[in-house]
Amino acid sequence: MERPAEPPALDLALDAAALTARLVDIPSVSGSEKPLADAVAAALATLPWLRVDRHGNNVVARTESGLAQRVVLAGHLDTVPIADNVPSRLDADGVLWGCGTSDMKAGVAVQLRIAATVPRPNRDLTFVFYDNEEVEAERNGLGHLARDHPDWLAGDFAVLLEPSSGQVEGGCQGTLRMVLRLPGQRAHSARSWMGDNAIHAAAPVLERLAAYVPRHPVVEGLEYREGLNAVRIEGGVAGNVIPDACLVTVNYRYAPDRSRDEAVAHVREVFEGCGVAEFTVTDHSPGASPGLSHPAARAFIEAVGGEPRPKYGWTDVSRFSALGVPAVNYGPGDPNLAHKRDERVAIDAIARCEERLRAWLSAGVSAAA
Amino acid sequence: MERPAEPPALDLALDAAALTARLVDIPSVSGSEKPLADAVAAALATLPWLRVDRHGNNVVARTESGLAQRVVLAGHLDTVPIADNVPSRLDADGVLWGCGTSDMKAGVAVQLRIAATVPRPNRDLTFVFYDNEEVEAERNGLGHLARDHPDWLAGDFAVLLEPSSGQVEGGCQGTLRMVLRLPGQRAHSARSWMGDNAIHAAAPVLERLAAYVPRHPVVEGLEYREGLNAVRIEGGVAGNVIPDACLVTVNYRYAPDRSRDEAVAHVREVFEGCGVAEFTVTDHSPGASPGLSHPAARAFIEAVGGEPRPKYGWTDVSRFSALGVPAVNYGPGDPNLAHKRDERVAIDAIARCEERLRAWLSAGVSAAA
Numbered sequence: 095m096e097r098p099a100e101p102p103a104l105d106l107a108l109d110a111a112a113l114t115a116r117l118v119d120i121p122s123v124s125g126s127e128k129p130l131a132d133a134v135a136a137a138l139a140t141l142p143w144l145r146v147d148r149h150g151n152n153v154v155a156r157t158e159s160g161l162a163q164r165v166v167l168a169g170h171l172d173t174v175p176i177a178d179n180v181p182s183r184l185d186a187d188g189v190l191w192g193c194g195t196s197d198m199k200a201g202v203a204v205q206l207r208i209a210a211t212v213p214r215p216n217r218d219l220t221f222v223f224y225d226n227e228e229v230e231a232e233r234n235g236l237g238h239l240a241r242d243h244p245d246w247l248a249g250d251f252a253v254l255l256e257p258s259s260g261q262v263e264g265g266c267q268g269t270l271r272m273v274l275r276l277p278g279q280r281a282h283s284a285r286s287w288m289g290d291n292a293i294h295a296a297a298p299v300l301e302r303l304a305a306y307v308p309r310h311p312v313v314e315g316l317e318y319r320e321g322l323n324a325v326r327i328e329g330g331v332a333g334n335v336i337p338d339a340c341l342v343t344v345n346y347r348y349a350p351d352r353s354r355d356e357a358v359a360h361v362r363e364v365f366e367g368c369g370v371a372e373f374t375v376t377d378h379s380p381g382a383s384p385g386l387s388h389p390a391a392r393a394f395i396e397a398v399g400g401e402p403r404p405k406y407g408w409t410d411v412s413r414f415s416a417l418g419v420p421a422v423n424y425g426p427g428d429p430n431l432a433h434k435r436d437e438r439v440a441i442d443a444i445a446r447c448e449e450r451l452r453a454w455l456s457a458g459v460s461a462a463a
Numbered sequence: 464m465e466r467p468a469e470p471p472a473l474d475l476a477l478d479a480a481a482l483t484a485r486l487v488d489i490p491s492v493s494g495s496e497k498p499l500a501d502a503v504a505a506a507l508a509t510l511p512w513l514r515v516d517r518h519g520n521n522v523v524a525r526t527e528s529g530l531a532q533r534v535v536l537a538g539h540l541d542t543v544p545i546a547d548n549v550p551s552r553l554d555a556d557g558v559l560w561g562c563g564t565s566d567m568k569a570g571v572a573v574q575l576r577i578a579a580t581v582p583r584p585n586r587d588l589t590f591v592f593y594d595n596e597e598v599e600a601e602r603n604g605l606g607h608l609a610r611d612h613p614d615w616l617a618g619d620f621a622v623l624l625e626p627s628s629g630q631v632e633g634g635c636q637g638t639l640r641m642v643l644r645l646p647g648q649r650a651h652s653a654r655s656w657m658g659d660n661a662i663h664a665a666a667p668v669l670e671r672l673a674a675y676v677p678r679h680p681v682v683e684g685l686e687y688r689e690g691l692n693a694v695r696i697e698g699g700v701a702g703n704v705i706p707d708a709c710l711v712t713v714n715y716r717y718a719p720d721r722s723r724d725e726a727v728a729h730v731r732e733v734f735e736g737c738g739v740a741e742f743t744v745t746d747h748s749p750g751a752s753p754g755l756s757h758p759a760a761r762a763f764i765e766a767v768g769g770e771p772r773p774k775y776g777w778t779d780v781s782r783f784s785a786l787g788v789p790a791v792n793y794g795p796g797d798p799n800l801a802h803k804r805d806e807r808v809a810i811d812a813i814a815r816c817e818e819r820l821r822a823w824l825s826a827g828v829s830a831a832a
Contacts, residue, residue: 267653269652269653269703271702282776283638283690283692283694283714283716284636284638284690284716284775284776284777285688285690285775285776286677286690286692286716287688287690291672291673291692291693293669293672293692293693293694293695293696293711294669294672294673294692294693295673296669296696297666297669297670297672297673300662300663300665300666300669301666301670303660303662303663303666304660304663304664304666308655319654319656321652321653321654321655321656323652323655323660323662323663323705324660324662324663324698324699324706325652325662325699325700325701325702325703325704325705325706326662326698326699326702326706327662327665327696327697327698327699327709328696328697328699329693329695329696330693330694330695330696330697330712331694332694333640333694333695333712333714333746334638334694334714335694336692336694337693337694337695340696342662343699343702345652345702345703347652347653347655377702406653406654407651407653407654408653
């Protein structure tokens with residue numbers, strides 16, 4: 095019998111920067127996370143204070159000390175495709191280069207370091223490592239865990255260690271796509287009065303969009319910025335035909351004080367009286383509250399410092415929110431460097447993130463206890 | 464040596480309906496007109512009062528009697544693809560069924576009958592039979608003749624025997640297509656305020672189109688009806704991107720009192736101040752005057768009767784107009800039956816057309832002369 099290959103070993107005694115380099119050197123492009131998931135699970139299994147569960151290439155480790163609160167630290171294992179930027183390289187300025195350095199193996203290294211070095215935290219801890227974050231939503235490992243093992247994700251507060259330049263980014267905005275169909279009637283364009291032009295019928299829709307004044311609602315102290323935009327328009331049958339349909343796809347990005355249903359109702363209301371024959375929702379992911387009023391969140395913000403910022407884009411914090419767990423993004427990487435060939439992370443930012451999380455999760459626990 | 468195949472023979476002594484049936488039974492889908500062109504040329508060559516010229520599968524026959532005026536009778540030899548409707552079939556109600564019956568072998572039969580039966584016309588006559596009318600403009604045989612032998616098409620007045628239900632259709636409207644580009648600036652749709660939405664920028668263009676009041680100019684007694692319509696709109700990069708371009712294709716159908724340049728200037732003027740970054744003409748065929756004030760045309764209308772109607776669509780009369788020859792459509796077929804599987808023509812309409820043309824072209828010439 096052939097002996098199965100040993101998973102690459104991860105030494106959790108390395109500092110977070112060295113551990114990040116080690117993680118980058120184990121390629122884990124979306125769909126190919128198994129070697130890295132194996133290595134993470136094997137390393138966590140050596141820590142006796144953790145219970146480790148696995149679902150596909152998703153690994154969840156938990157303390158079970160019966161503490162009053164539970165905090166989830168989550169990160170994805172996968173990266174976008176490698177672009178000649180693996181293995182990693184540390185330069186003389188303390189910058190680590192390579193695929194996934196920023197998004198988000200530096201964050202995963204911080205998770206692993208906290209798991210290894212905080213055996214008696216002040217709140218029960220759950221560490222979530224998941225696959226397929228960089229690809230279509232239906233493959234997302236956090237989504238699979240939420241569907242199949244929601245109890246593994248339970249908690250009072252969650253931190254996603256996505257790149258946020260060491261700033262707390264609270265909640266996220268929802269995103270709704272709807273297709274608006276304007277009707278018409280075909281005719282030869284040489285006898286246009288016999289028809290009814292569906293492209294012309296889109297005029298009031300575009301006027302409403304051009305005149306739209308988006309809300310800037312403040313939710314738990316964070317000012318969000320909404321937007322309602324056409325992202326596609328299509329109409330036309332042939333160069334000599336009055337078109338009988340025009341489709342306008344709008345994307346509504348909305349603050350987390352608005353529910354799914356309210357968002358849909360708002361879009362329908364905006365275009366009331368514009369002659370839209372049909373509204374079709376093609377894509378909808380609701381927003382997530384920042385959850386900053388929760389005591390665990392307040393302690394977190396105090397510990398890590400800085401001014402929380404709203405997250406305008408949609409992120410996986412929404413999946414925690416849907417499970418009733420307020421969540422924020424907080425990680426060492428720079429989001430502007432994610433997915434780039436020259437992706438990199440400053441190693442002192444990784445260490446700072448690790449220290450601050452450790453301080454938050456250790457505060458009040460006697461070192462001698 | 465192999466003996467070349469004889470061209471199918473056409474007996475010009477047949478009546479126009481029987482001749483139409485014979486023409487339908489010689490298939491001549493665009494690009495395959497040679498057997499029919501050969502047959503037409505051979506039949507015309509038996510008529511000593513005609514000079515016959517040929518250019519590819521285009522056949523031109525002329526009387527050269529030095530008369531004061533010259534009239535051109537023109538028709539295309541080709542048909543759209545056969546749809547199980549060849550050979551022709553004459554039903555008990557006097558209706559001839561088959562591909563090309565209406566568009567326009569009935570008209571071609573009338574041309575041939577006039578050629579064969581009016582040896583001493585009151586005006587010099589030119590008979591034009593051309594190929595590839597049903598396909599792209601650059602293959603059009605009348606266009607090739609206009610380019611290579613414009614003298615063969617010279618005349619004071621031309622009649623195209625296209626199906627017009629036995630009514631005179633005067634001139635034709637021009638058709639101009641222009642693409643209007645609206646500019647913008649890309650941004651992520653979660654941060655739409657960083658960009659500039661090109662689809663929203665199309666709102667004033669569509670408003671102008673929706674509010675546009677077309678002219679109904681009267682040209683030589685015929686009331687034309689213009690139209691300005693969007694026939695295509697396209698914009699959008701991705702579902703999460705503010706688009707940086709939106710293209711609107713407009714089709715302006717304009718009456719023959721407006722020149723090429725005036726038409727382009729009009730479209731640019733309509734959209735003045737709408738933020739259009741670029742206008743591109745993609746297709747332009749000018750209109751044609753009905754030419755009804757010419758003495759030959761007046762005599763023609765008197766002879767054939769009825770009230771002349773304007774032609775809203777673009778037709779080959781425009782090619783004659785470009786050569787300085789006023790032209791009308793006048794043929795026995797019903798244009799609504801053209802290109803259909805159940806294409807057909809009433810044989811009494813063919814006979815009526817032939818009689819009226821003969822009356823017009825024979826008037827004043829003594830039968831005994």
